Amino acid sequence: MPHLWLFYQMQSGLTHIYTGNGKGKTTAALGLCLRALGAGKRVCLVQFLKKGDFSELKALRRFPNCTIRQFGTSEFVDPKNVSIQQRAEAQKGLEFARKAILCDPCDLLILDEILVALQFKLLKLEDILNLVAAKPSRLELVLTGRGAPQELIDAADLVSDIKEVKHPFQKGIKARRGIEF
Amino acid sequence: MPHLWLFYQMQSGLTHIYTGNGKGKTTAALGLCLRALGAGKRVCLVQFLKKGDFSELKALRRFPNCTIRQFGTSEFVDPKNVSIQQRAEAQKGLEFARKAILCDPCDLLILDEILVALQFKLLKLEDILNLVAAKPSRLELVLTGRGAPQELIDAADLVSDIKEVKHPFQKGIKARRGIEF
Numbered sequence: 001m002p003h004l005w006l007f008y009q010m011q012s013g014l015t016h017i018y019t020g021n022g023k024g025k026t027t028a029a030l031g032l033c034l035r036a037l038g039a040g041k042r043v044c045l046v047q048f049l050k051k052g053d054f055s056e057l058k059a060l061r062r063f064p065n066c067t068i069r070q071f072g073t074s075e076f077v078d079p080k081n082v083s084i085q086q087r088a089e090a091q092k093g094l095e096f097a098r099k100a101i102l103c104d105p106c107d108l109l110i111l112d113e114i115l116v117a118l119q120f121k122l123l124k125l126e127d128i129l130n131l132v133a134a135k136p137s138r139l140e141l142v143l144t145g146r147g148a149p150q151e152l153i154d155a156a157d158l159v160s161d162i163k164e165v166k167h168p169f170q171k172g173i174k175a176r177r178g179i180e181f
Numbered sequence: 182m183p184h185l186w187l188f189y190q191m192q193s194g195l196t197h198i199y200t201g202n203g204k205g206k207t208t209a210a211l212g213l214c215l216r217a218l219g220a221g222k223r224v225c226l227v228q229f230l231k232k233g234d235f236s237e238l239k240a241l242r243r244f245p246n247c248t249i250r251q252f253g254t255s256e257f258v259d260p261k262n263v264s265i266q267q268r269a270e271a272q273k274g275l276e277f278a279r280k281a282i283l284c285d286p287c288d289l290l291i292l293d294e295i296l297v298a299l300q301f302k303l304l305k306l307e308d309i310l311n312l313v314a315a316k317p318s319r320l321e322l323v324l325t326g327r328g329a330p331q332e333l334i335d336a337a338d339l340v341s342d343i344k345e346v347k348h349p350f351q352k353g354i355k356a357r358r359g360i361e362f
Contacts, residue, residue, distance in 0.1 A: 014349055014360075016204075022341035024199055024209035031211030031237070032360070038240030039359025056212070059219030062243060107359075140360055157354075159347040160203035165340035168195055173338075178220025178288075179195075179213070179321055 013107070013140040015132050015155065019115060019148035020162035023180075028160070029110045029144050030056050036140070037063045041107035044100050045069070048093050048117040048145075049077050049086075054181045067106065069096055079120040090122035094131075101134050101141070108140045115145025115152070129155060194288070194321040196313050196336065200296060200329035201343035204361075209341070210291045210325050211237050217321070218244045222288035225281050226250070229274050229298040229326075230258050230267075235362045248287065250277055260301040271303035275312075282315050282322070289321045296326025296333070310336060 016032075018025040033043050037060075044067045045060065051072040060066045071093030073086050093114075100109050111131075117123045128143070132155045135141050143152065153159050175181055197213075199206040214224050218241075225248045226241065232253040241247045252274030254267050274295075281290050292312075298304045309324070313336045316322050324333065334340050356362055 012354065014354070017346075018205055020344075022343075023197075023339060024205055024212075024341045024343065027212035027216070028205035028208040029212065030215050031205075031208035034211050034215050034240045035208070035235070035237040035362070036359050038236035038238065041359050054216070055219035056216040057219065059215045059244070063240070153346060156347060157349045157352070158204060159345075160205045161344045161346050162203075162205065163201075163342045163344060165198075165334060165342050166337060168338045171338070173193065173195070178217050178222050181216070 013135070013138045014157035015135060016140070016142040016158040017115070017148050017152060017156045018142070018144045018160050018162060019146060021146055022162035022164035023167060024162045025144040026112050029112055029142050032108060032142060033060060033066065033110060036108040037065055041065065042105065043067070043108045043110070044106035045110045045112065046071065046093055046097055046100070048072060048090055048111065048113045050113060052181070055178045069093075071096065077120060082120060082122060087122050090117045093117070094123055094127055097131055098134070101131060101136070101139065104136060104139070107138070108142070110142045110144070113145045114143050115148050117145070118149070119145070119147045125149060125151060128152065132156070194316070194319045195338035196316060197321070197323045197339040198329050198333060198337045199323070199325045199341050199343060200327060202327055203343035203345035204348060205343045206325040207293050210293055210323050213289060213323060214241060214247065214291060217289040218246055222246065223286065224248070224289045224291070225287040226291045226293065227252065227274055227278055227281070229253060229271055229292065229294040231294060233362070236359045252277065258301060263301060263303060268303050271298045274298070275304055275308055278312055279315070282312060282317070282320065285317060285320070288319070289323070291323045291325070294326045295324050296329050298326070299330070300326070300328045306330060306332060309333065313337070
């Protein structure tokens, strides 16, 4: 039995969820990218609902082991009025993630803001549950975004709920380059 | 008045706290490092209670704008039996942080696990409050660790409380290189 346990330890990649209304979800996922890249692992960062040359992407591009793909439009997503293009981008992102999981091109796969795409009904819960279920045992899979549903929490191994205790946007301070994006 | 507000926007660095019992505090701080480095900012990462060549440090060393200093010992800190050396290291870390704040060598200063050093009584609350109060307006200051006291929460601008909903250590999975360190 100890051998089996050791085997599990060595092989086992986990499914993480970073959810909640506080700052730190995407940021924690970026920290995981940094740590994995430092350990020589291959990282794939998939961003849903986002399009832009954010500071973090400029830094990640220094690492040849890191693949970055964005599936979003530059316009703001209004959940009550989602454009056809936004919906198509989210579906493309899901398809890309599915291939990344099945074809095994990385050790750490981040699906950033996928939970917001779910909340905005751009993706179906069933499809995301299927992704998690299809995860090969050694892949580390990370989902971020507000409002993780209980079904996904049940399917994950590690779940952190980041609560906003205080946020400067409450004081009218806007997002700043190099800090928030 | 709009000019004053704009001036505030441009100049204002904030004090962040990432606290709570969940995974993601140091990891979020590392994400902030990555983002700031991508924006060409100068980063100083000060780690309390830690000593080791963690994967994240290997990745951060690729960036010439990033300074890393550790103030800890390689042994585990038992809060009921803190060694003289551990106490001395924490004090050196405080002194280093004070100089970094006063002498302005960086744009983002991370004091990683400083709140645990406080909780373990290696540092005094008053000294940390003084650090926060001495922060120059354009510096972004980040404190991490469990158990942030209310006085520090009051002094900070952005506070995220990371709650553990689920953690694999509950299942007996140990920390893994490239993921947890």
